[in-house]
Amino acid sequence: MLSYDVLILGAGPAGCSAAYDLARAGKRVLMLDKRMFPRHKACACGLTRKTLKALRYSVEPVVERVCHEIVLRHIASHTAQRVLVRTRDPICAMAVRERFDAFCLQQTLAAGAELCKVEGIVALREETDRIEVDIATAAGIETLEAPVVIGADxxxxxxxxxxxxLRTGKEVRAAALPAEPQWYARGFALETTVPYAMLPIALPGGDTPQDLVFDFAPLPGGYGWLFPKGDHVNIGVGAFAPTPTGDACLKSVTRALLTEYTEANLGITTLPNITGQYLGMGGQAYVPHGRVLLAGDAAGLVDPLTGEGIYSAIVSGQAAAAAILACDATDLTEEYARRLQPLQKTLAFSRRAAQAFYAHPERGFRVMRTPLLRSLVLKTYSDGLPPTKLLGILSKIFA
Ligand SMILES: Cc1cc2nc3c(=O)[nH]c(=O)nc-3n(C[C@H](O)[C@H](O)[C@H](O)COP(=O)(O)OP(=O)(O)OC[C@H]3O[C@@H](n4cnc5c(N)ncnc54)[C@H](O)[C@@H]3O)c2cc1C
Known part of the structure; x- marks a missing residue:
């Protein structure tokens, strides 16, 4: 049986950021992923300032565009509101997810982590001092062991x-997975890419192909977006705000809606490559337990106001690594819970803000007419939550 210091399920942003820090600290780390890299992952890959700051290395080689402006729109039959927000510092960097992930993985492997392609996980067994993981590979079933596993899949x-x-038993098998935990909720988003070469000179939506657009009219509890990349626009629709069932309004995100939205904004009707995925949410209520620490979307850490998840994935992966490096397994879960708390507090705030904002987006737009509040909202998106005093102002805005 092969032994590691840490096994990590998933080599996306959460898995890689955990593996990077652990490997740099001299731990023997193995990441297990069911896909070969580079691989496609549905994601608009907008990287906010806080995301770029959280990363341990520059991702400049894969940044395709840096945006200093955002167009915020709410154009419905009864209302037409458009706010252009411009800043001296970049608001968001644009990358293509396939290349971003491959680049981060390359940095992580260079730091000393290892990667193994798996078909899937077959079973986990919790022993007194370790977890055993049965994995299915092309060669058959193998068992690996480590004192701690990070779930970043x-x-x-x-x-x-x-x-x-593993909360209720010593062994759990993939063939008989328990139900999702109660705290877990889902958003959903669909996207496609349209090369600039296919676009008409004047776009029917009124923006230029290089504009970074968030559009709050097309669906309830979410938005449509246009994210300009090097040679194409990533266009999509997603639902993020929690409904009374916990999940976002998943049924509103359809291929028909994306097709209609793309036609209205880009004048394109045939979309060859629509892809989509659920977004993991509800993680403000996640309580770590035992020897499996969840990070990123696996822990439901996507922001329900903005749909942003790469930042949380990186920060939670790093928090899991820091907890492992800080203590032995006995108080590992408490340590991870403590380190995750600031992010969970932010997500709890975002959840309340999402419920208030998406119930009446037009009110949010009224707020945005005031330059000071506009820059505050923008700063929150790009840099994260401001200090407590400003947080109080934001809470009042969204109350
Ligand atoms: C359409 C769309 C657009 C988005 N746009 C943005 C955006 O612009 N900015 C932003 O910040 N966020 C965005 N998000 C959210 C963002 O994509 C996720 O929050 C982020 O990818 C989470 O990272 P992660 O490492 O937790 O998970 P993932 O990136 O999903 O990585 C998980 C890894 O685990 C592997 N895996 C899965 N199952 C298994 C298994 N059983 N065994 C082994 N490996 C497994 C996968 O192959 C994958 O490599 C978007 C999401 C969607 C769906």
Missing amino acids: GSNGQSRRLAEG
Whole structure:
């Protein structure tokens, strides 16, 4: 049986950021991923300032565009509001997810972490001092062991439900996964890419192909977006705000809606490459348990106001690594819970803000007419939550 210091399920932003810090600290780390890299992942890959700051290395080689302006729109039959927000510092960097992830993985492997392609996880067994992980590979079933496992396999992965199974038993098998934990909720988003070469000179939506657009009219509890990349526009629709069931309004995100939205904004009707994925949410209520620490979408850490998840994935992966490096397994979960708390507080605020904002987006737009509040909202998106005093102002805005 092969032994590691840490096993990590998933080599996306959460898995890589955990593996990077652990490997740099001299730990023997193995990441297990069911996909070969580079691989496609549905994601508009907008990287806010706080995301770029959280990363341990520059991702400049894969940044395709840096945006200093955002167009915020709410154009419905009864209302037409458009706010252009311009800043001296860049608001958001644009990358293509396939290349961004491959680049981060390359840095992580160079730091000393290892990667193994798996078909999936077959079972987890919790022993007194370690976890045994049965994996399915092309060569058959193998067993690996480590004192701690990080579940970073995204919204559709197995680790969240496997970890849930270990709350009540010593072994959990993928063939009999327990239900999703109660705190977990889902958003959903669909996207496509349209090369600039295919676009008409004047766009029917009124923006230029290089504008970074958030559009709050097309669907309830979410937005449509246009993210300009090097040679194409990434256009999509997503639902993020929680409804009374916990999940966002998933049924509103359809291929028909994306097609209609793309036609209205880019004048294109045939979309060859629509892809989509659930976004993991509800993580403000996640309480770590045992020897499996969840990070990123697996832990439901996507921001329900903005749909942003790469930042949380990086920060939670790093928090898991820091907890492992700071203590032995006995108080590992408390340590991880403590380190995750600031992010969870932010997400709890975002959840309330999302419920208030998406119930009446036009009110949010009224707020944005005041330059001071506009820059505050923008700064929050790009840099994260401001100090407590400003947070008080934001809470009043969204109340
Ligand atoms: C359409 C769309 C647009 C988005 N746009 C943005 C954006 O612009 N900015 C932003 O910040 N966020 C965006 N997000 C959210 C963002 O994509 C996620 O929050 C982020 O990818 C989470 O990272 P992660 O490492 O937790 O999971 P992932 O990136 O999903 O990585 C999980 C990894 O685990 C692997 N895996 C899955 N199952 C298994 C298994 N059983 N065994 C082993 N490996 C497994 C996968 O192959 C993958 O490599 C968007 C999401 C969607 C769906």
